[in-house]
Amino acid sequence: MRRLLFGALLLVVTACGNTPSAAQSPSSGQSSGEVVAELGGRKVTLKELDEKWQALDPGEQARVTQLLYQNRRNALDQLVGDLLIEDAAKAAGVSPQDYLLQETKKRAQPVTDAEVQQFFDANKDRAQGRTLDQLRGTIVEFLASQREQQARAQVVDELKKKRTDVKVLLDPPRINVKLEPHDPAVGPENAPVTLVEFSDYQ
Numbered sequence: 001m002r003r004l005l006f007g008a009l010l011l012v013v014t015a016c017g018n019t020p021s022a023a024q025s026p027s028s029g030q031s032s033g034e035v036v037a038e039l040g041g042r043k044v045t046l047k048e049l050d051e052k053w054q055a056l057d058p059g060e061q062a063r064v065t066q067l068l069y070q071n072r073r074n075a076l077d078q079l080v081g082d083l084l085i086e087d088a089a090k091a092a093g094v095s096p097q098d099y100l101l102q103e104t105k106k107r108a109q110p111v112t113d114a115e116v117q118q119f120f121d122a123n124k125d126r127a128q129g130r131t132l133d134q135l136r137g138t139i140v141e142f143l144a145s146q147r148e149q150q151a152r153a154q155v156v157d158e159l160k161k162k163r164t165d166v167k168v169l170l171d172p173p174r175i176n177v178k179l180e181p182h183d184p185a186v187g188p189e190n191a192p193v194t195l196v197e198f199s200d201y202q
Contacts, residue, residue: 065173076170081156084166088159104151111143119143 032047053061082096089099116139120132127135160166 062173069170069173073170073172076168077156080160080166080168081152084156084159084163100152100155103155104148107151107154108144108147111140111147115143116140 032045032050034046035043036046036049037044050061085100086096089096092099094102116136117132119139119142120127120135
């Protein structure tokens, strides 16, 4: 195993997790080879544009790309969950809404007065002078909504485990880190695994 220590570039990698390759377009549906500008016959491709963006502000490019991926993944998880619930409801002979309602009711416990009090006490500084009685309905609604979401996630997870044909093929963004001979490192150069770490080294 080989470890490499970088400065600012590694801060981008560790702060954002997986980051994009330079040829990736994080915010449009255009392909990397598509022309985005022309000047006197000189064509600028989206790949070239993204490489320039990465050179100018790699942290912001990584943040935007990671944010786009995360939102797409969240939406995809919801969509896959909807499809699983639809299939299960069809097999049960009920509507998806009725199926989800009866399944979440089995898993979501009612909100208790003690939990409402605990939530109010933990967030009293945000109450803006309002009393527990004034906020009770809002707190109950919020906590109940949270439990419904958690129960739905549990239903989807259980349905997913019953099937072998569910695949998520959305790839996370990645970046190719170019390693220079002078980069500070420990371990053999031919190590099968290279870990890139952030440090205070500049």
